[in-house]
Amino acid sequence: MERVVVVNFGGQYAHLIARRLRESGVYAEIVAPGDAPSVAASPDVKAVVLSGGPASVYAPGAPDVPDEIFRLGKPVLGICYGFQLIARKFGGRVERGAGEYGRTRVRIVERDPIFDGWSDEEYVWMSHGDFVARLPEGFTALAVSESGYVAAARAGVTYGVQFHPEVAHTAKGRLLLENFARRIAGVKSVWRPEDQIQRVVSEIRQRARDGEVLVAVSGGVDSTVTAVLLKMAVGSRVRAVFVDHGLFREGEPERVIAALKSLGIEVHYVDARERFLKRLEGVADCEEKRRIVGETFAEIFVELLSRFPGVRHIAQGTLYPDVIESGAVRGADRIKSHHNVGGLPRWFSLGLIEPLREFYKDEVRRIARALGLPDEIVNRHPFPGPGLAVRVIGPLTRRKLEIARRATKIVEEELERAGLLRRVWQAFAAVGEDRWVGVKGDRRVDGYIVTVRVVESEDAMTADWSRVPYEVLEKIAARITSEIPEVTMVTYAVTSKPPSTIEPC
Ligand code: XMP
Numbered sequence: 001m002e003r004v005v006v007v008n009f010g011g012q013y014a015h016l017i018a019r020r021l022r023e024s025g026v027y028a029e030i031v032a033p034g035d036a037p038s039v040a041a042s043p044d045v046k047a048v049v050l051s052g053g054p055a056s057v058y059a060p061g062a063p064d065v066p067d068e069i070f071r072l073g074k075p076v077l078g079i080c081y082g083f084q085l086i087a088r089k090f091g092g093r094v095e096r097g098a099g100e101y102g103r104t105r106v107r108i109v110e111r112d113p114i115f116d117g118w119s120d121e122e123y124v125w126m127s128h129g130d131f132v133a134r135l136p137e138g139f140t141a142l143a144v145s146e147s148g149y150v151a152a153a154r155a156g157v158t159y160g161v162q163f164h165p166e167v168a169h170t171a172k173g174r175l176l177l178e179n180f181a182r183r184i185a186g187v188k189s190v191w192r193p194e195d196q197i198q199r200v201v202s203e204i205r206q207r208a209r210d211g212e213v214l215v216a217v218s219g220g221v222d223s224t225v226t227a228v229l230l231k232m233a234v235g236s237r238v239r240a241v242f243v244d245h246g247l248f249r250e251g252e253p254e255r256v257i258a259a260l261k262s263l264g265i266e267v268h269y270v271d272a273r274e275r276f277l278k279r280l281e282g283v284a285d286c287e288e289k290r291r292i293v294g295e296t297f298a299e300i301f302v303e304l305l306s307r308f309p310g311v312r313h314i315a316q317g318t319l320y321p322d323v324i325e326s327g328a329v330r331g332a333d334r335i336k337s338h339h340n341v342g343g344l345p346r347w348f349s350l351g352l353i354e355p356l357r358e359f360y361k362d363e364v365r366r367i368a369r370a371l372g373l374p375d376e377i378v379n380r381h382p383f384p385g386p387g388l389a390v391r392v393i394g395p396l397t398r399r400k401l402e403i404a405r406r407a408t409k410i411v412e413e414e415l416e417r418a419g420l421l422r423r424v425w426q427a428f429a430a431v432g433e434d435r436w437v438g439v440k441g442d443r444r445v446d447g448y449i450v451t452v453r454v455v456e457s458e459d460a461m462t463a464d465w466s467r468v469p470y471e472v473l474e475k476i477a478a479r480i481t482s483e484i485p486e487v488t489m490v491t492y493a494v495t496s497k498p499p500s501t502i503e504p505c
Contacts, residue, residue, distance in 0.1 A: 002046050002189040003027040004181050007036045008324070009053030009063045009081050012461060015321050016166040017049055017079065017177065019360050024178040027191035030324050037068035047075040047185035049177075050082025052164060056130050057084045057094050075157040075185045077177075080128055083153070083160030090136030090155070097133075097149070100126035100162075103169060106151040110142045113183040114152075114159060117175045124151070124163035124170040131162065157184060168458060193363035194370035197229070200355050204233035204315075207353055211312025214239045214304065216297075217267060218385070219248075219256035222317030222356060224377050225368050227265050229355045230315055239308050240265050243300055245293060246273030247387030247401070250409045259374055272300055277398065284395045286505040293386040305350075313351040319364065323357045381426045382460065390505040393432030400448070403431045403484055407450045410479045415454070418472045425457040427466075429480070430504045431487075438481070438488025447488025450480055454492075455502055463497040 004021055006028055008014040014030050021028035028049075031039045040048050048069055055062040064085065070076060078086040084094045104126040108115055131149045135141060143152035145162070152161045159180065165173030181187045213230050217223045217240050230238045240260060244253045257267045279292050305311055356364055368378045384390050391408070392400045407429030415421040430451045438447045452473070457463035477490035493500070 001027050001191065002044055002187045003029055004047045004049060004185065004187065005029050005031050005036065005040050005045050006049045006051055007031055007033050007065050007069075007082070009033065009051045009055070009085075011321075011325060013053060013079070013081075013164075013166065014051040015324070015360075016459075017051055019362070020166050020174045020177050021049075021181060022191055022193075022360065022363065024174055024181070025190040025192065026178065026181040026187050027189065030320075033063050033065045037066050037072070040069060040072055040074060045074065046187045047077070047181060048072075049180075050076065050078040050085060052080035052082060052127075055081065056096070057081065057088050058130075070158065073157070075180065076159065077180050077184075078158075078160040079166070080162060080164060083162055084128075084130055084132060086158060086160045087132040087134075087136060087139075087153075090139070090158075092132055092136035092139070093134040094130050095133040096129055097131045098147075099129040099131070100145060100147055100149065101128075102126065104163065105146045106143045106163065107146075108143045108152075110140055112142050112152075112154060114154075114176060114179045115142070116179050116183060118172050122172055124165070124173070125167045126163050128162060132160070159184070193359055193366050196358075197232075197367060197370065201229055201233045204229060204353055204355055207351060208234050208237070208313045212237045212239050212308060212310040213313040213315050213353060214241065214301075214308065214311045215315040216240075216301070217242050217256065217260060217265075218383075219252060219259075219377070219380065220317070220383065221364055221368050221373075221377055221380055222319060222361075224256075224260065224263075224373060225364055225371065226315050226317040226355055227260060228263055228371050228373065230353070231263070231265050238265065239268065239311060241268045241270055241304060243270045243272055243297060245276040245296070245387060247276065247293070247389050249383070249388070249412075250405050255376075259377060263373070270300060270304070272296070275300075277401075280389055280396045281398070282395050286390060289389045289396065289505070290386050293389060311350070313353050315353040315355065317356050317364075318354040319356055320358055320360055323354075379422055381424075384503060390503045391428055391430040393430060393504050395433070399486070400431050403448055403450065403487060404429055406484050407431070407452075407480050407487070410483065411452055411454070411476055414472055414476045414479065415468070418469070420454075420466075420468065420472070423456075424466050425455050425460070425463060426502060427452075427454040429453070432504070436489035440485065440488075445486075445488055447486050449489045449491060450484075450487050451491045451493055451504070452476060452480075453502070453504070455497070457497075457502070460502060463502050465492075465494050465496055468492075 006014045006017045018028040139153045139155040141150050145151045165176045227240050260267050388404045391404045434449050438445045454466040455463040456466050
């Protein structure tokens with residue numbers, strides 16, 4: 001497969017570039033700056049993109065890329081920081097200025113195939129303090145911004161843009177990246193994640209030649225797709241387990257198990273509700289809740305291994321961004337990072353299978369659709385691993401947990417009825433310790449406050465609160481206060497991320 005490599009000068013920037021390229025059917029991979037020249041030397045690599053990043057090119061220890069990358073003769077596109085790095089390397093000047101932030105108009109001053117499909121003036125997204133004050137010799141400015149900065153430049157097959165084509169706010173950004181890959185670099189291969197299913201299945205089969213493969217399913221799209229691919233690869237040697245920590249939404253364990261059954265996967269149900277709840281009761285600190293859930297999970301996993309002595313491999317639905325972020329070496333297949341479950345020699349002798357390690361979330365959804373998974377799983381909202389524990393603010397009590405569970409069900413039902421549930425990123429209810437006096441009948445009641453949170457987002461890094469119609473909010477509030485007697489007030493969270501996070505805890 002022909003591909004483009006994206007040199008990683010800042011995780012989120014690089015991932016967005018790779019995702020946009022892949023959405024256009026151009027396969028892209030992320031590499032660390034030091035590895036870039038050797039990876040890019042491969043004949044399959046048709047071009048290199050230098051990502052943006054938070055540093056200034058003059059900052060001590062600012063990330064750099066070896067000069068050999070430019071000697072390969074392959075097209076290079078520097079974005080923001082990447083552009084400034086190119087400018088400095090080739091003898092131009094980068095200076096600190098007033099900067100440009102947000103939506104900015106740029107004007108094309110020299111037509112170029114990279115701008116095919118662009119009008120002479122377009123809006124782009126800028127986010128820079130430093131700027132290219134003087135282009136290196138041999139470079140031509142292709143576009144300038146409304147503040148007079150160089151917005152794009154070129155010398156031969158080396159390009160630089162000051163704006164961010166990878167963000168959705170640059171309306172024709174994806175087109176620019178596609179032009180670069182297809183027109184400038186001549187990439188012809190078309191990447192479609194669903195075409196990879198057979199290859200991934202045969203790779204699993206290669207790895208899991210003997211013994212059983214243990215996979216923990218949660219109902220999320222990643223673990224479900226992982227289980228289905230395993231089933232395709234090794235058939236009845238899959239051991240799928242569902243650990244019920246008691247922090248799921250109403251009816252969720254039953255739905256997950258039934259859905260997998262309909263896909264031919266028998267799930268072993270582990271009822272660990274009391275075990276988790278006993279440890280979590282009274283715990284107020286968020287990170288402590290997460291730690292307890294993680295630790296208890298690991299313990300149960302170790303116990304399952306003794307219960308299933310035939311297990312030789314563990315499968316996980318790890319995605320590409322996690323693989324890059326954890327700096328894992330390609331092809332490494334032993335579990336080393338699970339120090340939290342150490343102590344058991346057998347654990348270390350197990351093989352790790354991560355069939356989704358080269359895919360982004362939206363690609364996993366495409367694979368899920370191609371595998372015929374039900375819509376409920378394909379489009380399921382993200383649900384945190386520690387479940388409702390992070391939606392109970394302050395000390396965890398069974399009562400608050402029940403309130404969060406029942407209120408969340410009402411939020412989901414009413415959004416579904418209004419046709420909104422599928423259109424938002426996440427929707428739930430949270431409950432804390434604060435009280436609000438209510439009147440129920442002719443009695444004053446000291447009740448709980450439930451906060452409803454509905455957000456829209458592309459990748460959970462930023463999020464906006466959803467403008468849910470008043471009538472829908474009214475219905476939600478009326479149902480929560482009438483169906484959950486100990487709740488006397490419902491509030492709606494109208495804060496974006498940042499400054500808030502999505503989950504309250
Ligand atoms: P925040 O609250 O940080 O969440 O804005 C960003 C996204 O991550 C999810 N989230 C979690 N997922 N374990 C998870 O598996 C966790 O502990 C956790 N905390 C937050 C959150 O639902 C949102 O989609």
